[in-house]
Amino acid sequence: MMKRFKSEEGKRLIYESYNKLLTLWGVDLEQTDIETTFGSTHVITVGQHENPPLLLFHGVGDNSALMWIYNIQELARHFFVIAADTIGGPGKSEPNEHYFKSFTQAQWIDDILNAFNIDSAYIAGVSNGAYLTQHYAMKRPERVPKIVCMSGSIACKSAPNPLFRMMKVFLPEALIPTEKNARKLLRKMCGPNSTVFENNQELMRHWVYLLKYFNNRAMMSHKIVRFGDNEIATIRDKALFLLGDCDRLSYHDAAIKAFQEHRLNYKIVQNAGHALNHEQADLINGEIVRFLLS
Secondary structure, X not given: OXXXXXXXXXXXXXXXXXXXXXXXXXXXXEEEEEEEOOEEEEEEEEOOOOOOEEEXXXXXXXXXXXXXXXXXXXXXXXXXXXXXXXXXXXXXXXXOHHHHHHOOHHHHHHXXXXXXXXXXXXXXXXXXXXXXXXXXXXXXXXXXOXXXXXXXXXXXXXXXXXXXXXXXXXXXXXXXXXXXXXXXXXXXXXXXXXXXXXXXXXXXXXXXXXXXXXXXXXXOOOOOOOEOHHHHHOOOOOEEEEEEOOOOOOOOHHHHHHHHHOOOEEEEEOOOOOOHHXXXXXXXXXXXHHHHHO
């Protein structure tokens, strides 16, 4: 099977840093490994079990410990939060041979919810997590009352291939992942408030480790499906899309046109880039809570 990390030492450094980041969350949490069809899925749960369940998905090349550090305290006040490390990504989830041969996102998410005996849950995600969120809401509408998609456009059939845009942002810094280049890449991805990363020593250390040691090819089993008009219409009244106006990956004319053509609910967040839930954490936390519980 393909290895997720370029070396065992790299994996050790990422896991050690992951655990240190969790100590900065400032909440009581539990870490659990769930056996799913496609391998062991690592989840972090926070909040009261009596609260409405909220499933969280991070993006490609990061993990739950990094993604939700500035959101978890507020979200845990309102929800029973289940933050899943995407299988195949650089968190603590370990894929099996079925992941590389026959992975389907909907079945994987089914397995997570079923492990908690949850019939339906709110879902929120960032970047590729936004895709997982909308994908599952369209595949399993009966299990998803509302969703929030951050830093991600709608996966419609007219959506442009994001590869060229990604290459413009990530290259050349991602090819030579020194700390200096990691900072340069963050500034390209963020708006004016990239200091929320740069001033957090452990967050920066973790970001550098991910760039150095994660094998992005391990995410190739995650295929993007383009949805038709009728499928997208099923989430029209249950979805909120949030985009930063400095997001060079997701904020572009084609994305806005697609939102408008499909009459989807979207908001543009000023002075925020691709990491808008870090850069404008208080605002984003409020948007998530208000929309899901309204």
